[in-house]
Amino acid sequence: MLTIRDIAREAGVSTATVSRVLNDLQSVTEETRRKVLETVNRLGYRPNGLARSLSTKRTGTMGLIISDITNPFFPEIARGVEDVLNAYGYNVILCNTDGHAEKEAAYIRLLVEKRVDGIIFASVRTDKSDLSDLDANGIPWVLAGRTLPGIDRDCVVVDNILGAYQATQHLLQLGHRRIGYVSGPFHVSVNMERLEGFRQATSGYGLNASELPIVEADFKQAGGYAAALRLLGPQSDLTALFVANDLMAIGVLEAAHDLAIQVPEDLAVVGFDDIPLAALHTIQLTTVAQPKYEIGAVAARMLLDKIDRVNTDGDRSSAKVILTPKLQVRRTSGADLSPQIGRQPATVPDAEK
Amino acid sequence: MLTIRDIAREAGVSTATVSRVLNDLQSVTEETRRKVLETVNRLGYRPNGLARSLSTKRTGTMGLIISDITNPFFPEIARGVEDVLNAYGYNVILCNTDGHAEKEAAYIRLLVEKRVDGIIFASVRTDKSDLSDLDANGIPWVLAGRTLPGIDRDCVVVDNILGAYQATQHLLQLGHRRIGYVSGPFHVSVNMERLEGFRQATSGYGLNASELPIVEADFKQAGGYAAALRLLGPQSDLTALFVANDLMAIGVLEAAHDLAIQVPEDLAVVGFDDIPLAALHTIQLTTVAQPKYEIGAVAARMLLDKIDRVNTDGDRSSAKVILTPKLQVRRTSGADLSPQIGRQPATVPDAEK
DNA sequence: TATGTATCAGAAACCGGTTACATCATAGCG
DNA sequence: CGCTATGATGTAACCGGTTTCTGATACATA
Numbered sequence: 001m002l003t004i005r006d007i008a009r010e011a012g013v014s015t016a017t018v019s020r021v022l023n024d025l026q027s028v029t030e031e032t033r034r035k036v037l038e039t040v041n042r043l044g045y046r047p048n049g050l051a052r053s054l055s056t057k058r059t060g061t062m063g064l065i066i067s068d069i070t071n072p073f074f075p076e077i078a079r080g081v082e083d084v085l086n087a088y089g090y091n092v093i094l095c096n097t098d099g100h101a102e103k104e105a106a107y108i109r110l111l112v113e114k115r116v117d118g119i120i121f122a123s124v125r126t127d128k129s130d131l132s133d134l135d136a137n138g139i140p141w142v143l144a145g146r147t148l149p150g151i152d153r154d155c156v157v158v159d160n161i162l163g164a165y166q167a168t169q170h171l172l173q174l175g176h177r178r179i180g181y182v183s184g185p186f187h188v189s190v191n192m193e194r195l196e197g198f199r200q201a202t203s204g205y206g207l208n209a210s211e212l213p214i215v216e217a218d219f220k221q222a223g224g225y226a227a228a229l230r231l232l233g234p235q236s237d238l239t240a241l242f243v244a245n246d247l248m249a250i251g252v253l254e255a256a257h258d259l260a261i262q263v264p265e266d267l268a269v270v271g272f273d274d275i276p277l278a279a280l281h282t283i284q285l286t287t288v289a290q291p292k293y294e295i296g297a298v299a300a301r302m303l304l305d306k307i308d309r310v311n312t313d314g315d316r317s318s319a320k321v322i323l324t325p326k327l328q329v330r331r332t333s334g335a336d337l338s339p340q341i342g343r344q345p346a347t348v349p350d351a352e353k
Numbered sequence: 354m355l356t357i358r359d360i361a362r363e364a365g366v367s368t369a370t371v372s373r374v375l376n377d378l379q380s381v382t383e384e385t386r387r388k389v390l391e392t393v394n395r396l397g398y399r400p401n402g403l404a405r406s407l408s409t410k411r412t413g414t415m416g417l418i419i420s421d422i423t424n425p426f427f428p429e430i431a432r433g434v435e436d437v438l439n440a441y442g443y444n445v446i447l448c449n450t451d452g453h454a455e456k457e458a459a460y461i462r463l464l465v466e467k468r469v470d471g472i473i474f475a476s477v478r479t480d481k482s483d484l485s486d487l488d489a490n491g492i493p494w495v496l497a498g499r500t501l502p503g504i505d506r507d508c509v510v511v512d513n514i515l516g517a518y519q520a521t522q523h524l525l526q527l528g529h530r531r532i533g534y535v536s537g538p539f540h541v542s543v544n545m546e547r548l549e550g551f552r553q554a555t556s557g558y559g560l561n562a563s564e565l566p567i568v569e570a571d572f573k574q575a576g577g578y579a580a581a582l583r584l585l586g587p588q589s590d591l592t593a594l595f596v597a598n599d600l601m602a603i604g605v606l607e608a609a610h611d612l613a614i615q616v617p618e619d620l621a622v623v624g625f626d627d628i629p630l631a632a633l634h635t636i637q638l639t640t641v642a643q644p645k646y647e648i649g650a651v652a653a654r655m656l657l658d659k660i661d662r663v664n665t666d667g668d669r670s671s672a673k674v675i676l677t678p679k680l681q682v683r684r685t686s687g688a689d690l691s692p693q694i695g696r697q698p699a700t701v702p703d704a705e706k
Numbered sequence: 707t708a709t710g711t712a713t714c715a716g717a718a719a720c721c722g723g724t725t726a727c728a729t730c731a732t733a734g735c736g
Numbered sequence: 737c738g739c740t741a742t743g744a745t746g747t748a749a750c751c752g753g754t755t756t757c758t759g760a761t762a763c764a765t766a
Binding site for chain 3: 358376
Binding site: 050 | 354397400401402404406407413417421422423427428432435436439444445447448462463465466467489490491606610629630633634636
């Protein structure tokens with residue numbers, strides 16, 4: 001493979017000049033520029049990004065840490081991240097951690113060695129110390145859709161407590177009093193925030209939240225299915241379930257179907273996330289919508305900002321951005337949708353992009 | 354940030370020795386090894402992967418080119434790729450091209466400059482010349498789930514013609530004669546193969562395939578929705594639609610619902626891919642299943658093989674792997690499922706992983 | 707004509723690793 | 737006891753760019 005020295009020799013100039021032409025820097029005669037570019041094109045020279053990065057200390061690569069891209073919550077976030085970063089000339093390394101701390105730690109080590117210009121965590125298992133480790137190594141990071149105890153900067157999140165509160169209140173207003181919570185893993189902060197919103201809403205109605213059943217699952221469809229089977233046994237008196245994310249809510253709907261429980265007549269279900277399939281007319285899941293693409297896009301911009309700021313050696317951290325979730329009332333909560341006469345308008349979920 | 358020279362000085366050895374310890378190469382006294390490792394840990398040294406890659410000519414990074422990660426067909430492929438490559442110490446750069454040739458070309462240029470160790474194309478717009486360009490630059494590649502005219506090696510594909518043939522035959526056997534084809538973009542090879550399978554099957558029943566309506570769409574839900582509206586107008590005599598992928602088939606189902614057309618009573622629908630949501634009890638889409646995770650995993654292994662083979666300077670290309678698709682009969686085609694008494698068994702699609 | 711000032715281009719150091727080769731000490735052997 | 741084989745370590749070149757510093761040239765000005 002050709003090097004800059006080959007081009008320099010062939011064009012009869014120095015490597016410095018070739019470099020200047022390639023980065024159109026400073027002053028180079030039109031004549032030499034032409035000569036160099038001609039040589040570059042004729043020989044099909046491709047500069048070596050590694051060598052460039054080694055001396056410029058910029059790789060043009062970012063890391064994106066998520067738990068699992070097959071969870072429909074993440075693709076849109078990833079897309080938001082990728083679109084913004086790519087527009088600024090960056091590439092994205094995708095890291096699926098499955099929520100395992102060791103996998104995450106291994107990825108972080110790899111990303112540090114690759115000297116990525118920044119990392120976006122759309123899923124976190126590390127604690128603050130690992131992040132300050134990154135700070136120490138001069139690698140900016142941002143949290144997308146998650147927070148960590150003790151961190152109230154450099155993150156873009158949705159107000160999970162508010163969203164869960166509204167979802168639960170929606171069920172309460174429909175008259176439900178025996179409401180179960182299908183929980184994500186207890187160690188995940190977003191889940192605990194949603195649980196908190198659930199508790200606040202039920203307490204507001206004079207219910208003792210600790211008497212309402214809570215089952216911990218794994219944010220996956222199969223987990224939601226299993227949790228529902230446990231919660232909806234024969235002696236169950238539950239009339240509604242608030243489910244910590246849509247994927248599990250889908251599992252709950254499957255379980256209800258298999259148990260011959262009618263939704264929403266016998267059981268109201270509300271999810272969280274508003275993943276694309278929630279809007280399908282055959283599902284019509286009532287859920288708390290998060291602006292997923294925007295979360296990714298905002299996080300990416302925040303990271304770019306942070307990088308800029310490091311270079312101009314100003315303040316190192318960005319503000320916290322809180323996006324507002326929106327309760328999306330559909331069929332599965334059994335709310336009276338009659339004000340909207342007749343059929344729902346055609347739903348074409350992915351038309352907006 | 355620390356360099357290997359800092360460690361060498363601090364430990365009182367040469368950089369060569371530090372390097373040897375870090376790569377546990379050759380012979381180093383237990384004594385010095387301990388001394389070096391102690392220094393490395395004490396100072397928290399992280400080797401610079403760029404420098405390493407520059408001299409070893411290995412980056413430990415691969416590129417994965419897909420059209421859009423928010424298309425539910427791709428996450429599983431990406432996951433298969435990532436799992437395998439990560440197990441071998443590689444990272445994956447994700448590239449969303451939206452099927453645009455220019456975006457793809459730009460990404461390829463970037464990946465070449467970054468000197469990735471290989472590229473997996475799960476979506477291709479380039480022609481053979483760009484690929485031989487990669488060959489010329491010594492960057493191995495593999496096609497996953499797609500072929501290109503004139504290429505019959507280095508790819509793992511599903512037999513699209515067979516799959517489409519079986520799907521169409523399924524409709525024909527159910528008595529349908531007026532069958533429409535909701536097509537993906539005509540320039541995409543997998544789509545043309547599916548169309549070919551559709552033609553072969555209909556011809557086999559003495560139908561003139563050119564008389565059956567075909568509408569080109571974009572492989573997206575909204576596209577399928579729009580195509581269905583065109584195909585299912587008031588004067589339509591179609592009783593079945595074969596749809597080139599599941600995402601569009603979902604759009605077709607939405608359209609049918611909005612047009613008050615009963616599926617499968619008034620219209621049978623068959624898709625292709627078997628994306629996760631096709632199996633949901635509320636959808637039950639009959640479709641041709643592709644082993645998506647396996648496509649990604651096999652492609653990744655094939656790429657690793659190819660890299661090995663380049664190093665041992667043997668043959669440069671791998672065989673073609675053809676996986677067999679499987680017709681998954683569900684509700685939307687209206688087949689008589691009565692042999693299976695009563696309810697379908699609980700479907701928990703993501704339980705297998 | 708002499709001097710100051712821009713502009714253009716080259717030489718060489720540098721980024722931070724790896725590794726071929728050289729050196730040196732020690733052990734083994736006749 | 738001297739020679740060689742072996743193993744541990746160091747020296748320095750190299751990977752392929754960027755960038756500082758410096759020199760050369762041309763032009764304008766006094």
